[in-house]
Amino acid sequence: MSKVLLGMSGGVDSSAAAALLMRAGHEVIGATLVMHDIHEKDASAAKLVADAIGIPHYTVDMREDFEKFVLSPFVSEYENGRTPNPCVLCNGYIKFPALLKTADSLGCDFIATGHYAAIGNRNGHPVITAATDKAKDQSYFLYMLGEDILSRLLFPLSGMTKPEIRA
Numbered sequence: 001m002s003k004v005l006l007g008m009s010g011g012v013d014s015s016a017a018a019a020l021l022m023r024a025g026h027e028v029i030g031a032t033l034v035m036h037d038i039h040e041k042d043a044s045a046a047k048l049v050a051d052a053i054g055i056p057h058y059t060v061d062m063r064e065d066f067e068k069f070v071l072s073p074f075v076s077e078y079e080n081g082r083t084p085n086p087c088v089l090c091n092g093y094i095k096f097p098a099l100l101k102t103a104d105s106l107g108c109d110f111i112a113t114g115h116y117a118a119i120g121n122r123n124g125h126p127v128i129t130a131a132t133d134k135a136k137d138q139s140y141f142l143y144m145l146g147e148d149i150l151s152r153l154l155f156p157l158s159g160m161t162k163p164e165i166r167a
Contacts (some may be wrong), residue, residue, distance in 0.1 A: 003027045003108045004154060005103035007095070008057065010045025013114030013157060016165045018053055020156040021112060030057040031102050034067040043162055058106075062098055069093045077165055085141060091146030100149055110152050117142050118158035126150035133161040 004021050004044040008014040021028045030050040032043040043059045050057035070090045077084040098148055099111045117139040118130035125147055131137045145153070 001025050001027055002109040003029070003107060003113050005029050005031055005099060005106060005108040007099050007111070007113040008032050008046035008050065008146075009042050009114070010047075010049055011042075011114070013116075013165060014046070015049045015053075015114075017112060017114040018049070018055065021154070022053070022055075024156075026110075028055045029106055030107065031060055031094065032057070033060050033062045033098055035070075035090065035094065036060050037063075058102065060098060060102055062094055065094050066090065071103060072075050087141040088144055091142055096145055096149045096153070100152065103110040103152070110154050111149075112154035112156060114157055115142065115155055116157055116162075117155050119129055119155060128155075131155070131157070132159045 004026045006014065006018055006021060006028050008018065010030065018028055018030065028054050030046055032039070032046040034043055036038060047059070048055045065119055070086050070093070073089065074084050074086045097109070103111045115138045116131035116136040117131045118131055120127050128139045128142045128145060128150065
């Protein structure tokens with residue numbers, strides 16, 4: 001049995017991911033990354049879900065890093081007439097590295113999220129690929145994730161559609 005740290009928002013997708021991981025026999029631990037004050041509600045919702053399904057839950061405060069590495073660069077780029085995608089920066093520099101660091105501190109083998117994306121293999125190396133549900137696919141803003149993260153990342157929703165997840 002693997003120990004998996006699941007990034008949880010408190011929403012349907014991460015909650016379904018928790019259930020799928022547990023059903024597959026993994027020991028699941030939830031974690032919510034608070035990037036901004038508005039995410040404190042997400043952390044509360046995720047904690048309620050984690051309590052309801054009987055898994056531990058941790059909240060990790062990432063506000064300072066989010067401001068420095070995502071929000072400030074976004075504002076600067078926008079002021080200079082460019083339209084950056086903050087999700088790309090956040091996923092590559094904040095969210096997934098923080099999940100991996102937290103997983104390591106808790107002795108977890110893998111990290112997982114409720115993103116609609118998949119991990120493929122190209123020449124023996126893990127790569128991001130599209131999810132089954134093309135309408136919900138989120139692989140395009142995960143392209144910055146390195147092999148160190150991809151080799152330990154699970155996407156439990158990758159082969160399902162949103163209607164299947166809701167069911």
